[in-house]
Amino acid sequence: MTNRRKFLRDASLLAVTGSCAATSDIFATSVSAQVNSAVGLQVASPERKSDNDVPVRDDSYSVCWLGNAGWWLRIGQVNILIDPDVEQGRTRKTLEGIPDDCLSKADAVLITHEHGDHFNRSTVKQLIQESSCRFILPASCRQAAMQTGIPTNRIIPAHHLKPIELFGDRSTVTPIPAIHGGIAGAVYKRYNAADCGYLISMMGINLFHPGDTVLLEEHYDLPTIDILMISPTEHNTNIHQSLILIEKLNPRFIFPQHRDTYYVTDDNSFWTHAYYKELGEALDESFKSRYHVVKQGEEFIIR
Ligand SMILES: [Zn+2]
Numbered sequence: 001m002t003n004r005r006k007f008l009r010d011a012s013l014l015a016v017t018g019s020c021a022a023t024s025d026i027f028a029t030s031v032s033a034q035v036n037s038a039v040g041l042q043v044a045s046p047e048r049k050s051d052n053d054v055p056v057r058d059d060s061y062s063v064c065w066l067g068n069a070g071w072w073l074r075i076g077q078v079n080i081l082i083d084p085d086v087e088q089g090r091t092r093k094t095l096e097g098i099p100d101d102c103l104s105k106a107d108a109v110l111i112t113h114e115h116g117d118h119f120n121r122s123t124v125k126q127l128i129q130e131s132s133c134r135f136i137l138p139a140s141c142r143q144a145a146m147q148t149g150i151p152t153n154r155i156i157p158a159h160h161l162k163p164i165e166l167f168g169d170r171s172t173v174t175p176i177p178a179i180h181g182g183i184a185g186a187v188y189k190r191y192n193a194a195d196c197g198y199l200i201s202m203m204g205i206n207l208f209h210p211g212d213t214v215l216l217e218e219h220y221d222l223p224t225i226d227i228l229m230i231s232p233t234e235h236n237t238n239i240h241q242s243l244i245l246i247e248k249l250n251p252r253f254i255f256p257q258h259r260d261t262y263y264v265t266d267d268n269s270f271w272t273h274a275y276y277k278e279l280g281e282a283l284d285e286s287f288k289s290r291y292h293v294v295k296q297g298e299e300f301i302i303r
Pocket of ligand 1: 069115117118212258271
């Protein structure tokens with residue numbers, strides 16, 4: 001079920017227009033301001049010419065795991081990163097397989113919360129330099145955003161349940177509440193209520209990345225989900241809550257994440273070790289064929 005592919009992307013088709021106004025406190029801006037700023041990123045046309053000059057519609061959709069909770073989504077002509085961490089730190093096992101151009105091609109980067117395995121400062125600094133991406137992030141990332149030097153006109157604030165229009169009016173990113181877990185499934189004592197996950201609705205496909213969170217009732221309110229990233233770690237939905245979420249959402253594709261990325265120790269296993277094999281075995285038969293454990297850097301074609 002897994003594939004790799006290589007293809008050329010015509011960057012000229014991506015029109016970047018307009019700009020968003022910098023304010024002293026961008027996280028206090030209204031939703032309409034948010035949307036206006038987001039409108040600065042639009043695809044000029046979903047169509048492109050093929051080699052024999054026949055117009056074709058690019059409705060391709062693929063996901064590529066960048067390690068931990070990081071993903072590169074290639075949706076038509078658009079490149080979206082979620083929680084990218086491509087720093088070869090001391091605790092990182094390897095960066096093997098991660099495409100060299102995953103940062104430079106980014107059009108939008110979604111960050112769920114401020115922890116270093118999601119808001120990776122080294123990676124964010126690279127993105128600031130090497131791409132012209134916008135950063136969508138919650139207020140809990142405000143300080144980290146300032147410290148890493150993200151220009152305010154490249155930030156789009158994420159507010160829970162307020163859709164952000166990206167890349168045209170039928171493409172939205174909706175921040176979904178997230179409550180960070182801790183040891184043995186307890187709610188983390190320093191959780192930040194502004195943290196989020198993201199519902200990405202583009203080209204008729206709904207993808208949900210929960211961020212780091214325990215199971216919440218807001219998850220039950222989600223629309224039909226086609227693609228679900230799931231984190232079966234002790235500090236997230238582990239096995240039991242992951243099973244509930246999968247049953248509730250009934251996704252066509254399920255990708256376990258927050259796994260196999262950092263060296264596991266007794267002290268950090270509650271967030272570095274994922275029970276994804278156990279989850280895969282516990283799944284109902286109907287879900288087993290939809291459950292894909294992908295390799296780091298592998299591009300998985302949705303369509
Ligand atoms: Zn995490």
